[in-house]
Amino acid sequence: MFKKVLIANRGEIAVRIIRACRELGIATVAVYSEVDRNALHVRYADEAYSIGPAPSRESYLRIDKILDVARKTESDAIHPGYGFLAEREEFAAACEEAGIAYIGPKPSAIAAMGDKAVARATVTKAGVPVVPGTEAEGSLRDEEIIAIAPQIGFPVLIKATAGGGGKGMREVIRPEDLSGALAAARREAEAAFGDGNVYLEKLVTGARHIEFQILADTHGNVIHLGERECSLQRRHQKVLEESPSPFVDPHPELRARMGEVACKAAAAVDYVNAGTIEFLVDKEQSFYFLEMNTRLQVEHPVTEAVTGVDIVKEQIRIARGRKLRYTQEDVSLNGWAVECRINAEDPYNNFLPSTGQIKSTILPTGPGVRVDTGVYAGFEVSPYYDSLISKLICWGEGRGEAILRMRRALEEYRIVGVKTTIPFHQTIMNSHRFIAGHFDTRFIEERFEMDEDRELRPEIAAILATLVAHRESQMAAQIVQRGERDTSNWKWVGRYERMHR
Amino acid sequence: MKYATTLNDKTYIIEINDDRHIVVDGVEYAIDFASLAGQSLYSLLLDNESYESFVEEREEAWQVLLRGVLYEVRVADEREERLRKASGGLAVSGGEFSLKAPMPGLVVAVPVAEGQTVVKGDNLIILESMKMQNELKAPRDGTVSRVRVKAGDSVEHNQVLATMA
Known part of the structure; x- marks a missing residue:
């Protein structure tokens, strides 16, 4: 096993990875920026x-x-977490070289x-099926895209080739809006990724976004969870995820088919x-590869x-060259x-970001509740990083119990x-449509109100x-009366002690 | 002390005479009211029914977050209420408005210029914070009288970014 792992991340995910290392008996190295001196991952590592x-x-x-720190500390391995350097080819290559x-x-x-x-090619x-x-x-140039669009069929979605996180993305319902939307998407993509290339995709309406977790070892085994x-x-x-999916769960054959395709997609790049x-899954249970x-x-x-x-411990074992400890038959979903x-x-x-010091916090606990967080009372939430401060996960025997437990924990x-x-989230947990499992990717933006x-x-x-x-108003009245002691605290303590001798 | 407390167009007359009792529209309740965690989080036992809530003052109103629902409440003591009635309840909608940064961040764009007329909901400033671009909008119709920042500026919390007349 590794002796020491460097975690090239911060926040809740760095804490999560440190926990896995602790359980495996591996020493941990944290890295931090100047404002994160007091962050939880620094304290735990x-x-x-x-x-x-x-x-x-x-x-x-x-x-x-980061590599300097890894060399200095003689770390055997680096875990990138998510975000930051997690999907940078050059970082993985630099680690390998070092x-x-x-x-x-x-x-x-x-x-x-x-x-x-x-990826799609x-x-x-x-x-593996992809969205047309x-x-x-x-x-392609704008004229070429405009010429192809009718073959794909409107509505269409413009996406940035280098994209992610919704930047450079535009929906186009009417053909006459396409050229304006292309220009806007290219501008946004250029600003966000330094690459103005875009492509066109059929907009799947009423779509659900469903993803498969896969694990692959260095011995050629690939399974999905x-x-x-x-x-x-x-x-x-x-904003909220669940497993299993209320849409897939009643159809075990759909799960098996999608899982198999997911493993195939991973194998295609020797993952x-x-x-x-x-x-993306439409109402007819047709599914299309979106991305990996x-x-x-x-x-x-x-x-x-x-x-x-x-999963994190399994990641570390895989990186060490171990074989997966599970076969596909070993994996079954228990509860919700x-x-x-x-x-x-x-x-x-x-949804304006809110920064400042966390004055106090009480974490939900009790049966079936897990909290992954990187903050604590006294910690300063800074404007430099993303706004995720905590993840609350609730397990139940069924979806109903999981939701009721989540309501209780929130x-x-x-x-x-x-x-x-x-x-x-409390409003979502009370929404009839959510409880009934009737929602798609448009639900929050189009059919959700905070006060329903x-x-x-x-x-x-x-x-x-x-x-x-x-x-x-009572306190304001008292503040006027509250005078400072007319003498220094040291003198005051001296007098107090003499008096009580 | 008597208060006129208004929420969703309904006014409650609430009387607080000591720490243990409250009279709401003539009905008396026993209360035990405590501040938790030093600020904004409160615990109320109202005839032994237990409530916990975040209460904060924001722009002349109290925001009460109770069991996942946010209420906006106006509280006036008797004297204020009399003054308000005497002035005929004139709402002041004009006056200068200063757009302040709701959080520290980086100005990404300033889509308006000084002297420009804007309508309610127009973007005045785009401010990036926590990796998100936040659109700060005009709260009402008016004219932009002063723009104090430009794209690329770093701003502090509560710094004035622009003013509207």
Whole structure:
């Protein structure tokens, strides 16, 4: 086994990886930026090294500095987590060159799946269905795209070739809007990725976003750990995930078919380690390959909850060259798990990020509850990194129990100091459509209101506000009277002690 | 002390005379009210029914987050209420508005210029924070009187970015 692993990340995922290493008896090395000196991953790791100022490009994205720390500490391996350097081919290659194991796929697999056009061409060759589009044509000019569009059929989606996270993405319903939308998408893609190339894809309506977790070892074994339902998104960002999917679960043959295709897609790029194949699924159960994430996913805990597999520990074993400990037949889904992403954002104010010090926090606990977080009372949430501060995962025997448990856990969770998306998740957990499993990727943006279906207690709210207002006016009156001691505290203590001698 | 507390167009007359009792529209309740964690989080036992809530003041109103629902509540003591009635309840909608940065961040774009007229909901400033681009919008119709930042500027929390007349 490895003796020491460096974690090239921060926040909850760095903490998650440290935990796996601890359980395996592996020493850990944290790296941190100047504003993260007091972060939980620095406190939990065995060693910690500062790698530069707060902006990511000067710290968490500095391959040279991270490798320097790895060499200095004689780390055997590096875990990239997600985000930052996790899907950078050059980082995986640099680790390899430095003789340090990269806990993830080979640089060639990252490259093949990282360029979406190449990815789609590769999996198509392996017989994996993709959404009809211009991906295989390479970089087309606007006139060429406009000429091809009618063959694909409107509505269409413009996507950035180098894209991700919804940037450079545009939906086009009417043919006459295409040329304007292309220009806007290219501008956005150019600004975000330094690459203005875009492609066209058929817009699958009523689509669900369902992904398969796969594990592949260096001995040619590839298995999947079932699916995750990720249709609940806001601005193309996932907000809540569950496993299994309420859409796939009643159809075991669909799961088997999709799982097989997912393994095939991974094998097409000689994939090793943990990865995720994302599919779009329409109402007729037709599914299309969307992309592959060549890293650990934010939402991996829901899969861990229903399969009992510790994915991060499995990643480390695979990187060490061990054989998978499971065959496909060993994997079965037990019960149901839901994950809510708790972001430092104000759901009542257009999800504006909220920064500041966490004054106090009470974590939900009890049966079936897991919290993965990187913050604690006293920690400063800075504006430099993404707003995910915690993940709340609840397991239940069935979907109903998992949802009721999540409602209970959200009610227990207290975070004071920054605004969070907890009330947003409470509203989802009460939504009839969510409970019935009737939702697609448009649900939150088109058919969801923060104040639907809630039991209202206006009188209690009025009493609370009045009591606080009353308390504040009383306190304001007292502050005027509160004088400082007329003498120094040292003198005062001296007098006090003499008096009590 | 008597308060007129308004929420969703309904006004409650609430009387607080000591720490243990409250009278709401003539009905008396026993209360035990405590602040938790130093600020904004409160625990209320109202005739022994237990409630926990975040209560914060924002722009002249109290925001009460209770069991996953946000309420906006206005609280006026008797004196304020009398003054308000005496002034005929005139709502002031004009005046200068200063757009302040809701969080520290980087100005990505300023889609408006000084002197430009804008309508409610127009983007005034695009501010990047936590890897997201946030659109800061005009709260009402008006004219942009002053733009104090440009694209590329780093701004602090509560820094004035632009003003509207």
